[in-house]
Amino acid sequence: MATLKRSDSIADNMPEAFKQSRYHMKRCFAKFIEKGRRTMKLQHLLDEMESVIDDQAQRTRVLEGLLGDIWFSIQEAAVNPPHVAFSIRPSPGFWEFVKVNSADLSVEGITATDYLKFKEMIYDDNWANDANALEVDFGAFDFSVPHLTLSSSIGNGLGFVSKFVTSKLSGSLESAQPLVDYLLSLNHEGEKLMINETLGTVRKLQMALIVAEVYLSGLPKDTLYQNFEISFKEWGFEKGWGNTAERVKETMRFLSEVLQAPDPLNMENFFSRLPTVFNVVIFSPHGYFGQADVLGLPDTGGQVVYILDQVKALEDELLLRIEHQGLNIKPQIIVVTRLIPDARGTKCNQELESINGTKHSIILRVPFSVENRVLRQWVSRFDVYPYLEKFTQDVITKILDLMEGKPDLIIGNYTDGNLAATLMASKLGITQATIAHALEKTKYENSDVKWKELDPKYHFSCQYMADTIAMNATDFIIASTYQEIAGSKERPGQYESHTSFTLPGLCRVVSGINVFDPKFNIAAPGADQSVYFPYTEKQSRFTKFHPAIEELLFSKVVNDEHIGYLEDKKKPIIFSMARLDTVKNLTGLTAWYGKNKRLRGLVNLVILRPIEIATENCTVVSLIQKGAFVQPALYEAFGLTVIEAMNCGLPTFATNQGGPAEIIVDGISGFHIDPKNGDESSNIISDFFEKCKVDPGYWNKFSAEGLKRINECYTWKIYANKVLNMGSMYSFWRQLNKEQKLAKQRYIQMLYNLQFRRLAKNVPVATEEAQIPASKP
Numbered sequence: 001m002a003t004l005k006r007s008d009s010i011a012d013n014m015p016e017a018f019k020q021s022r023y024h025m026k027r028c029f030a031k032f033i034e035k036g037r038r039t040m041k042l043q044h045l046l047d048e049m050e051s052v053i054d055d056q057a058q059r060t061r062v063l064e065g066l067l068g069d070i071w072f073s074i075q076e077a078a079v080n081p082p083h084v085a086f087s088i089r090p091s092p093g094f095w096e097f098v099k100v101n102s103a104d105l106s107v108e109g110i111t112a113t114d115y116l117k118f119k120e121m122i123y124d125d126n127w128a129n130d131a132n133a134l135e136v137d138f139g140a141f142d143f144s145v146p147h148l149t150l151s152s153s154i155g156n157g158l159g160f161v162s163k164f165v166t167s168k169l170s171g172s173l174e175s176a177q178p179l180v181d182y183l184l185s186l187n188h189e190g191e192k193l194m195i196n197e198t199l200g201t202v203r204k205l206q207m208a209l210i211v212a213e214v215y216l217s218g219l220p221k222d223t224l225y226q227n228f229e230i231s232f233k234e235w236g237f238e239k240g241w242g243n244t245a246e247r248v249k250e251t252m253r254f255l256s257e258v259l260q261a262p263d264p265l266n267m268e269n270f271f272s273r274l275p276t277v278f279n280v281v282i283f284s285p286h287g288y289f290g291q292a293d294v295l296g297l298p299d300t301g302g303q304v305v306y307i308l309d310q311v312k313a314l315e316d317e318l319l320l321r322i323e324h325q326g327l328n329i330k331p332q333i334i335v336v337t338r339l340i341p342d343a344r345g346t347k348c349n350q351e352l353e354s355i356n357g358t359k360h361s362i363i364l365r366v367p368f369s370v371e372n373r374v375l376r377q378w379v380s381r382f383d384v385y386p387y388l389e390k391f392t393q394d395v396i397t398k399i400l401d402l403m404e405g406k407p408d409l410i411i412g413n414y415t416d417g418n419l420a421a422t423l424m425a426s427k428l429g430i431t432q433a434t435i436a437h438a439l440e441k442t443k444y445e446n447s448d449v450k451w452k453e454l455d456p457k458y459h460f461s462c463q464y465m466a467d468t469i470a471m472n473a474t475d476f477i478i479a480s481t482y483q484e485i486a487g488s489k490e491r492p493g494q495y496e497s498h499t500s501f502t503l504p505g506l507c508r509v510v511s512g513i514n515v516f517d518p519k520f521n522i523a524a525p526g527a528d529q530s531v532y533f534p535y536t537e538k539q540s541r542f543t544k545f546h547p548a549i550e551e552l553l554f555s556k557v558v559n560d561e562h563i564g565y566l567e568d569k570k571k572p573i574i575f576s577m578a579r580l581d582t583v584k585n586l587t588g589l590t591a592w593y594g595k596n597k598r599l600r601g602l603v604n605l606v607i608l609r610p611i612e613i614a615t616e617n618c619t620v621v622s623l624i625q626k627g628a629f630v631q632p633a634l635y636e637a638f639g640l641t642v643i644e645a646m647n648c649g650l651p652t653f654a655t656n657q658g659g660p661a662e663i664i665v666d667g668i669s670g671f672h673i674d675p676k677n678g679d680e681s682s683n684i685i686s687d688f689f690e691k692c693k694v695d696p697g698y699w700n701k702f703s704a705e706g707l708k709r710i711n712e713c714y715t716w717k718i719y720a721n722k723v724l725n726m727g728s729m730y731s732f733w734r735q736l737n738k739e740q741k742l743a744k745q746r747y748i749q750m751l752y753n754l755q756f757r758r759l760a761k762n763v764p765v766a767t768e769e770a771q772i773p774a775s776k777p
């Protein structure tokens with residue numbers, strides 16, 4: 001049987017595929033167009049095929065081989081009788097579009113633009129046929145930027161950029177001059193770092209490095225930089241190479257190798273040593289950003305936990321690097337959020353707050369103001385757009401004052417933070433990074449084409465414009481998983497869903513973001529290991545909470561704290577904890593448990609209602625020995641609770657929809673469960689506990705493998721190291737790419753000014769009356 005040839009396009013393969021079952025396919029297409037204009041997802045197509053071909057064996061035969069290969073890659077069909085157009089995704093990041101005539105099954109390959117127009121006809125005919133409809137095409141700027149080509153390389157931008165930089169600096173001595181110029185520009189508060197004008201050419205630098213290396217070889221390895229600083233300065237070297245003779249020599253060797261014959265490894269090593277990042281601004285405007293009493297409040301979840309842990313990890317890594325660079329500089333990280341005067345018992349009405357567990361990092365809160373009035377109440381993350389520009393302007397003034405100069409890196413979080421970061425980075429000319437946590441677009445089906453319907457509540461027009469602007473403006477993107485960027489075989493990634501989309505009547509984004517752009521990087525977060533530690537570390541437990549937890553789980557007295565109690569104390573406990581939100585599917589888990597007698601016989605189920613202090617969770621976890629954690633979400637962007645549980649050595653069952661599918665290697669470091677298939681999921685959990693009964697080593701095996709997976713891939717130390725390496729390399733990359741960057745920035749400014757601002761003005765500004773908070777979907 002023929003199968004899909006990758007070398008040919010889908011449009012080339014499709015006629016051949018139809019030949020397999022022409023009669024049946026003609027009947028299916030007749031069915032597809034029967035209801036007139038509409039969009040259909042793969043499942044709809046399969047359902048309608050089922051109603052046409054009722055014999056299952058026959059259906060299986062139709063969808064075998066080549067046609068099956070193509071059919072199961074369909075993401076969407078747009079029906080405009082007599083044609084049906086398909087968007088097909090043969091593998092992550094690769095899209096093709098075809099238009100099929102239902103009468104004769106003739107196939108025509110079409111462009112993304114034509115597919116979007118065809119789809120728009122369903123929603124807004126006039127717009128679809130408007131020859132001057134606004135098209136946004138960021139691809140037009142990307143001709144000079146190299147792109148990855150393999151799906152498997154997506155998310156490894158740093159490695160790719162260092163290879164590309166290497167090739168740009170290769171060839172002749174002059175080719176490396178941009179690196180020398182960049183080194184010459186490095187300074188801290190005006191004080192030069194690395195080299196001065198004496199070493200302004202590649203040849204001079206190369207010679208000086210040789211002399212310096214010979215000199216350093218004669219010194220004991222631990223000789224402090226201060227002891228040879230004066231001679232080095234005379235030769236043209238400034239501080240920043242290292243704190244000891246040994247470290248300086250290593251750094252110099254990396255550079256000598258790069259200048260002699262550039263290679264990516266030495267390039268990356270050299271850049272990881274460069275003193276380029278000291279002051280960092282992190283934006284997270286929406287929700288309640290605080291260190292206590294905030295989790296569970298509207299729009300306030302894992303993003304806050306992530307940022308607070310991220311700051312600690314980045315500060316630790318910065319302090320270490322600065323020490324190793326031989327510098328005496330105090331790094332500073334400022335998390336910028338919104339000041340909320342009506343703070344509901346939190347500290348969100350306080351302007352400045354030091355961040356626990358750090359030496360120099362703080363939270364800065366700046367209020368949203370409108371028409372010279374400070375907004376007192378919380379505003380939903382969907383409604384923040386009218387305030388962001390003024391907010392960012394106010395932030396810039398405060399930051400320049402607090403930092404006594406510009407920061408070196410600005411990191412945005414979520415749509416609002418990323419837009420603020422874009423405005424500030426472009427104004428000050430600073431390296432920018434963005435983090436999404438979760439992009440909303442994939443959460444709501446057809447939310448792009450149906451934007452007009454949804455806008456009054458969600459303002460997706462603002463959000464998708466802001467996301468597209470920030471993704472394109474930023475120097476690098478930090479994603480937690482591969483799937484966040486490019487999804488899986490079956491499901492497109494969150495970023496990938498911005499490749500091309502349309503907001504009929506507003507703008508057609510024919511090229512929004514390219515997931516093969518080397519700005520994409522995966523740096524997964526970790527969990528705070530002083531809070532989430534292996535259950536074996538008994539001495540670290542917070543035993544003072546034990547009686548309260550005992551009472552919570554086993555006391556028969558019903559009160560506000562708990563509903564129900566555990567009768568059989570000997571049964572292991574499976575537990576789950578999340579914000580009370582439909583997407584977290586805690587009701588689903590409860591129903592699976594109720595339905596599965598075998599599971600009920602094996603384990604107790606505990607659902608923790610939102611509780612504030614993470615340490616309590618940890619204690620609960622450690623108490624529940626030989627139990628398991630279950631994360632049944634319908635979709636989870638990353639899933640911090642999954643890695644928190646695994647950090648405690650708790651075997652974990654987590655949703656196969658989203659990040660957890662990547663965190664856990666199914667059947668090795670935990671288990672994947674399908675949130676849409678409760679019977680299968682509850683049986684997977686039952687099988688596990690049955691096996692544990694027969695073989696107690698089975699539980700330990702999964703506990704240990706979970707911990708191993710965490711230590712190999714999901715720690716804040718690994719994260720901080722990667723992110724600072726990115727900061728260093730992409731700062732240089734943006735210099736090398738200056739012209740292209742500037743052109744794109746101009747285009748972005750126009751889009752911001754002519755589109756985003758206008759849209760933001762349409763979002764109603766909150767009145768003085770208190771609002772009723774909506775929960776985060």
Ligand code: UDP
Nearest residue numbers: 301302303305578579610611614639640641
């Ligand atoms: N969390 C908590 N108490 C709760 C619910 C959640 O401390 O009642 C913490 C949880 O430990 C985790 C974060 O909030 O650190 C939730 O992050 P996750 O990525 O799992 O989901 P999100 O809420 O961001 O969607």
Ligand code: LCN
Nearest residue numbers: 302303437637638639640
């Ligand atoms: C937002 C989410 O929904 C979670 O899945 C993530 O773990 C969290 O942010 C932190 O990135």
